[in-house]
Amino acid sequence: MQRFVWWVVFLLFTAFVLLSIFVLTTTVAANPEAVAFVISLMGFWLFANRLIFGFGGIANAASAFVKGDALDKDRIVSKVAVNAQMGKLQKLYELEVVALLGMWKSALEPFRYTYYFAFFLIFLMATFFELNVLSSLVFGPIVKAVMLGAAVPTVIVWGLELLSDYYLSRALEKAVKDVSTSLGEREALSL
Amino acid sequence: MGRRVFTPAVILLMVAALSMVVGGAIGGFFTERTVAKVVASIPASPIVLDAQYDREKHSITYTIMNPGGLPLTIVEESFVFTPGKETKEKAYIVSHIPVHSVLAPGVATQVELKLKAGTEKLKLGDAVLATFTYVHPLSSDFYSVVHPFKMGVKGEGKGSAASEKASRKEEPEKKAEGGK
Numbered sequence: 001m002q003r004f005v006w007w008v009v010f011l012l013f014t015a016f017v018l019l020s021i022f023v024l025t026t027t028v029a030a031n032p033e034a035v036a037f038v039i040s041l042m043g044f045w046l047f048a049n050r051l052i053f054g055f056g057g058i059a060n061a062a063s064a065f066v067k068g069d070a071l072d073k074d075r076i077v078s079k080v081a082v083n084a085q086m087g088k089l090q091k092l093y094e095l096e097v098v099a100l101l102g103m104w105k106s107a108l109e110p111f112r113y114t115y116y117f118a119f120f121l122i123f124l125m126a127t128f129f130e131l132n133v134l135s136s137l138v139f140g141p142i143v144k145a146v147m148l149g150a151a152v153p154t155v156i157v158w159g160l161e162l163l164s165d166y167y168l169s170r171a172l173e174k175a176v177k178d179v180s181t182s183l184g185e186r187e188a189l190s191l
Numbered sequence: 192m193g194r195r196v197f198t199p200a201v202i203l204l205m206v207a208a209l210s211m212v213v214g215g216a217i218g219g220f221f222t223e224r225t226v227a228k229v230v231a232s233i234p235a236s237p238i239v240l241d242a243q244y245d246r247e248k249h250s251i252t253y254t255i256m257n258p259g260g261l262p263l264t265i266v267e268e269s270f271v272f273t274p275g276k277e278t279k280e281k282a283y284i285v286s287h288i289p290v291h292s293v294l295a296p297g298v299a300t301q302v303e304l305k306l307k308a309g310t311e312k313l314k315l316g317d318a319v320l321a322t323f324t325y326v327h328p329l330s331s332d333f334y335s336v337v338h339p340f341k342m343g344v345k346g347e348g349k350g351s352a353a354s355e356k357a358s359r360k361e362e363p364e365k366k367a368e369g370g371k
Binding site (some may be wrong): 031033034037135139144145148151154155156158159162163165166169 | 195197198199202204205206209210213216217220221224296
């Protein structure tokens with residue numbers, strides 16, 4: 001049910017974004033700010049894509065793990081290692097699923113850092129123009145439009161990051177509990 | 192593991208709230224830009240905020256404000272000099288001085304008007320009636336703004352010399368006259 005609601009929200013959102021892009025492209029000719037907005041939205045989304053699908057994938061996989069569903073280890077290993085053979089060489093298949101998800105999240109860290117840094121720079125420039133530290137009648141509005149375009153994927157990345165944090169910590173809790181119970185059982189058997 | 196604050200419901204609410212803020216900012220920005228463009232295209236006429244006589248250069252510096260959104264260009268200056276009681280200089284007219292000063296939109300610009308070379312320095316009561324002819328980027332017509340300047344009258348002609356200030360105080364009737 002929850003997943004269904006998520007998909008409905010996602011589809012509505014996609015439809016909204018496509019509609020907005022359509023509306024913007026029709027007004028683009030008279031409006032250089034609109035061009036800046038669209039280009040920035042698409043460009044930042046392109047760079048955010050890896051983070052959006054990465055954090056989304058981690059959140060999905062971790063929540064499935066919490067529910068007790070079986071996870072496709074090959075898929076998760078492919079996110080962490082260069083390829084399946086490298087994964088085997090690194091003995092990734094011997095690791096717990098939650099450990100692999102943690103590694104996947106760590107692998108996204110440089111991209112996350114770079115993305116937020118780029119957004120911060122744009123945000124800083126827009127703030128400078130807004131506060132008249134820098135001033136230009138031409139570049140001021142364009143930088144602000146670029147910042148607003150970049151803000152859209154940034155909100156999504158940020159939300160998905162929080163979500164993946166939540167599910168990963170839930171999954172970690174469950175995995176630790178599983179390990180301790182299995183250890184307890186083994187001790188009980190050996191005794 | 193401690194108590195979790197960021198449950199999926201809370202995260203969803205936070206993202207929703209933030210999306211509304213970002214959406215509002217985007218909508219507001221584009222509305223503002225559209226309105227700004229419409230307002231900027233309305234022709235505005237310049238206003239002279241201040242005029243000061245520069246004794247050394249023998250010129251009057253006008254502070255002209257352009258309240259509109261498009262640049263205006265002053266293409267010509269003319270002025271009529273009318274002597275006061277204290278000067279020996281005779282009345283004269285200088286017209287069609289070609290200049291090119293651009294009044295940037297939304298700000299006050301300083302425009303200098305050189306008085307006739309070789310004439311006496313301005314004395315109390317001397318009047319200069321300046322006419323600035325300017326053009327607007329949307330039309331080929333000429334427009335003009337006329338500014339009367341009287342030496343030593345109400346805020347205008349604040350000469351650099353301190354003695355002038357003192358002499359100005361002596362004639363309060365001139366002040367009253369300038370207030371008309």
